[in-house]
Amino acid sequence: MEAPLNTSKNKYSIIVPTYNERLNIALIVYLIFKHLRGVDFEIIVVDDGSPDGTQDIVKQLQKVYGEDRILLRARPSKLGLGTAYIHGLKHASGNFVVIMDADLSHHPKYLPSFIRKQSETDADIITGTRYVTGGGVHGWNLMRKLTSRGANVLAQTFLWPGVSDLTGSFRLYRKSVLEDIISCCVSKGYVFQMEMIVRASRKGYKIKEVPITFVDRVYGSSKLGGSEIVEYLKGLAYLLVTT
Amino acid sequence: MKHIVKIITLLMVIATVWVGLLQTSTIPRSHTWLLPIYCVVSLGCYGLLMVGVGLMQFPTCPQEALLLQQDIIEAKGYLKQKGIDVSVS
Numbered sequence: 001m002e003a004p005l006n007t008s009k010n011k012y013s014i015i016v017p018t019y020n021e022r023l024n025i026a027l028i029v030y031l032i033f034k035h036l037r038g039v040d041f042e043i044i045v046v047d048d049g050s051p052d053g054t055q056d057i058v059k060q061l062q063k064v065y066g067e068d069r070i071l072l073r074a075r076p077s078k079l080g081l082g083t084a085y086i087h088g089l090k091h092a093s094g095n096f097v098v099i100m101d102a103d104l105s106h107h108p109k110y111l112p113s114f115i116r117k118q119s120e121t122d123a124d125i126i127t128g129t130r131y132v133t134g135g136g137v138h139g140w141n142l143m144r145k146l147t148s149r150g151a152n153v154l155a156q157t158f159l160w161p162g163v164s165d166l167t168g169s170f171r172l173y174r175k176s177v178l179e180d181i182i183s184c185c186v187s188k189g190y191v192f193q194m195e196m197i198v199r200a201s202r203k204g205y206k207i208k209e210v211p212i213t214f215v216d217r218v219y220g221s222s223k224l225g226g227s228e229i230v231e232y233l234k235g236l237a238y239l240l241v242t243t
Numbered sequence: 244m245k246h247i248v249k250i251i252t253l254l255m256v257i258a259t260v261w262v263g264l265l266q267t268s269t270i271p272r273s274h275t276w277l278l279p280i281y282c283v284v285s286l287g288c289y290g291l292l293m294v295g296v297g298l299m300q301f302p303t304c305p306q307e308a309l310l311l312q313q314d315i316i317e318a319k320g321y322l323k324q325k326g327i328d329v330s331v332s
Contacts, residue, residue: 022329023329026318026322026327026329027314027315027318027319027322027329030317030318030321030322031314031318057327057329060326060327061327064325064327104311104315107307107311107314130302131297131301131302132302133302134302135302135304136302136303136304136307137301137302137303137304138303138304138305138307138308139308142298145298145301146294146298149294149297149298149301150294152297153290153293153294153297154290157286157290158250159246160246202246213304213307215304215307215308215311240246240247240250241247242245242247243245243246
C-alpha cells in the first residue's frame, strides 16, 4: 500500500479529449477515481461531437460521480488535439493539468507517481516515458517499434530535447506552464506533443520523466494512419529551425 | 539562442578545424578532403547502430495487457452495477 499523497493544496485538472470513446471513457473515469483516492481533481472531457453517444455516457457518469468532478465541455466537431487542450484548459480550475488519452493506452495507475515525482522535484512538467527501464510498450509489431526507435534517434540527434520520449502525450503540467507553451505551439497531431515538450525544454522549464507502460489501443480503431512518416520528418525540420 | 544557431555554430567550428587541417597538412591531404564524408558516414552508422540496439532493448510489458484486461473487467462490473450501459447499440 503506497503512502498517501500529500496534495492538500493542489488540485489536478485531467483533460481527456475524446472522439468515439463511449466505452473507454467510462473505463478511464472508473480507473482514475480508483487510483486517485484522496486527491482533489476534476476530469474535463472534451468531446468533439462523437456520433457514438460518448457524451451520453459522460452525462451518466456525472450522475454517479458528481458534476463537479466530471466536466463535459464538448465541441461541435473534430477540431484537433491542440485546440482540445486549449478548450479544456479554459475550464480547468486546478493548479496542475494532466493530459492523457482516452483509449486506455495511458493507464491512470501512473497518476500517483506523476504527482509524487512532481512534489519531490518541484518540476514544471512530468512526462511519461515508454522507452526507459520500468516503462514499456505492448501491442507493437516489429515495424512499429522500428519506426518509433528510428524517429526517436533522429529526434535525439538533431533536437537534443532532453527527454527520452518525445511523442508521448501522458503528461502532468503546472497550469501556468501549459498555458505559456500551448500559446506558441502551432503543429498538429503528435508533432504537437513534440513541439510542446521541445519548447518547454528550450524555455528552461524543469522537466522530469516517469516510466510508464503503454498498452496499444484495446477497444476501437486506432487513429494512426499511413503518411505519418512524412508528417514526422516535416515536423522535425520545423522544430529544428524554429525552436 | 535558437537551437538551429547552436547547430550551425557547431558545424562552423568543425568546418574551421577541417580547413585548419587542410592547411597545416598534419594528415595527408587526400585523407583530409574526404574527412567530412567519413564523418557523415560514421554518424549515419552510429545512428543505425543506435536504432538497432534500441530495437533489441525495446522495453516490452506483456503482463500489462493482462492487468489491463483485469482492470477492464473490474470497471465494467462497477459500471453495470451503477446502471451505466456502455454496450455499442
